[in-house]
Amino acid sequence: MLVPVLIRSRQHVMEFECGRKGRQRDKDERQDQGDCGSNDRTSEGRGSRADHGRGACSRNLHLCQPRKVLALASQAELHHATLHGQEVGPLGEKTVLIDTHTHLDDARFDGDRDAVITRAREAGVEAFITIGCDVATSRAAVSLADRYPFIYATVGVHPHEVKCIGDDWYDELRRLAQHPKVVAYGEIGLDYHYNHSPPKLQRDRFREQVCLARELRLPLVIHTREAQEDTIKILKEEKGSEVGGVFHCFSGDAWLAKDALNLGFFLSFSGVVTFQNATMLRDIMKTVPMDRLLVETDCPYLTPAPHRGKRNEPAYVKLIAEKIAELKGSTEPMSVQEVEGLTSQNACRLFKIPYGTPERGQSENAR
Ligand SMILES: [Zn+2]
Ligand SMILES: [Zn+2]
Numbered sequence: 001m002l003v004p005v006l007i008r009s010r011q012h013v014m015e016f017e018c019g020r021k022g023r024q025r026d027k028d029e030r031q032d033q034g035d036c037g038s039n040d041r042t043s044e045g046r047g048s049r050a051d052h053g054r055g056a057c058s059r060n061l062h063l064c065q066p067r068k069v070l071a072l073a074s075q076a077e078l079h080h081a082t083l084h085g086q087e088v089g090p091l092g093e094k095t096v097l098i099d100t101h102t103h104l105d106d107a108r109f110d111g112d113r114d115a116v117i118t119r120a121r122e123a124g125v126e127a128f129i130t131i132g133c134d135v136a137t138s139r140a141a142v143s144l145a146d147r148y149p150f151i152y153a154t155v156g157v158h159p160h161e162v163k164c165i166g167d168d169w170y171d172e173l174r175r176l177a178q179h180p181k182v183v184a185y186g187e188i189g190l191d192y193h194y195n196h197s198p199p200k201l202q203r204d205r206f207r208e209q210v211c212l213a214r215e216l217r218l219p220l221v222i223h224t225r226e227a228q229e230d231t232i233k234i235l236k237e238e239k240g241s242e243v244g245g246v247f248h249c250f251s252g253d254a255w256l257a258k259d260a261l262n263l264g265f266f267l268s269f270s271g272v273v274t275f276q277n278a279t280m281l282r283d284i285m286k287t288v289p290m291d292r293l294l295v296e297t298d299c300p301y302l303t304p305a306p307h308r309g310k311r312n313e314p315a316y317v318k319l320i321a322e323k324i325a326e327l328k329g330s331t332e333p334m335s336v337q338e339v340e341g342l343t344s345q346n347a348c349r350l351f352k353i354p355y356g357t358p359e360r361g362q363s364e365n366a367r
Helices: 022-032 075-083 113-122 135-147 159-164 169-176 199-216 228-237 254-262 279-287 314-328 336-351 360-366
Strands: 003-009 012-016 059-063 067-073 087-090 097-102 125-130 151-155 182-191 220-225 245-247 266-269 293-295
Touching: 097 293, 097 314, 097 336, 113 125, 113 314, 125 135, 125 314, 125 336, 135 151, 135 169, 159 182, 159 199, 169 199, 182 199, 182 228, 182 245, 182 336, 199 228, 220 228, 228 254, 254 266, 254 279, 266 279, 279 314, 293 314, 293 336, 314 336
Parallel strands: 097 125, 125 151, 151 182, 182 220, 220 245, 245 266, 266 293
Antiparallel strands: 003 067, 003 087, 012 059
16 A cells, blocks of 8 residues: 655755666756755666566665655565655645646647646645647757656647657657656547548557657557547557556546557546546546546646536646545545545556656755
């Protein structure tokens, strides 16, 4: 059982030495040059997909400034932290949320982006993932991740946009993906509802991008609408399970949920679970194991009740966690705090985001 705790690091953070490759080393060096104390990093390295237990790795100690770290820790990790001179205490009622799918670069946030982010931070959102849908938005996502320590980015081409893919796009996406805060490849997939790009082209480009994500060793952010069977077929044929990923804004049926889980993927639920007519989706959500659930707003789209009709924003991800706690709680006791803690921990595991983020005051100053 994982418990949210506050870990106070006195004089060092610990880093994992698990066969890290160049890319991870770059990331660590960058981390060491000034951002070194932000956490007890899960630096397993994408080069080594083997599932290391965090306690089983040898570690390096790096001197750095004292810093408080928020973390979700297992008993073994707590034991380890104590051994290494860290103070560990209960987190209490503190909210820890990760909004795993946002479009923070969207023009609808241009007038008040900082205020939107501050509101979300005040509502307990510790980290955000902002998504690329083409080359321009992938660049914008990376530049947001550069500006804010608690924002992470993805790069990729949405099925709506694949008709625009030019000769140099994949090279540029490869280059952007080298940024240390790019945590996934996507959103990619198939959307036969709108068919903004021809279906055959969507399938071809989806296949290519699954291969590219495997080359980059990045997990996949999957967008699929009215295209369940083809999505699963392509993921199987192109070995998507090798990198894993998430079916974002899950809205499929029980068959898709089962197949996605069998492939080792996570399912992410959005404000749609709060919609009155989403009874089937709520029933499916109740069957998803807690260690495979993520939450997201997909803002500025899909605003949850009771704010429907307005622009969506990441602060509302809490409403989704509350809905999940209410629904899961109908069969087994489940607090909102547990849903927040477990979904955040899942996000950290899938996207290799460091457990915990810098303390609020520090992170706001750090940009
Ligand atoms: Zn999508
Ligand atoms: Zn999206």
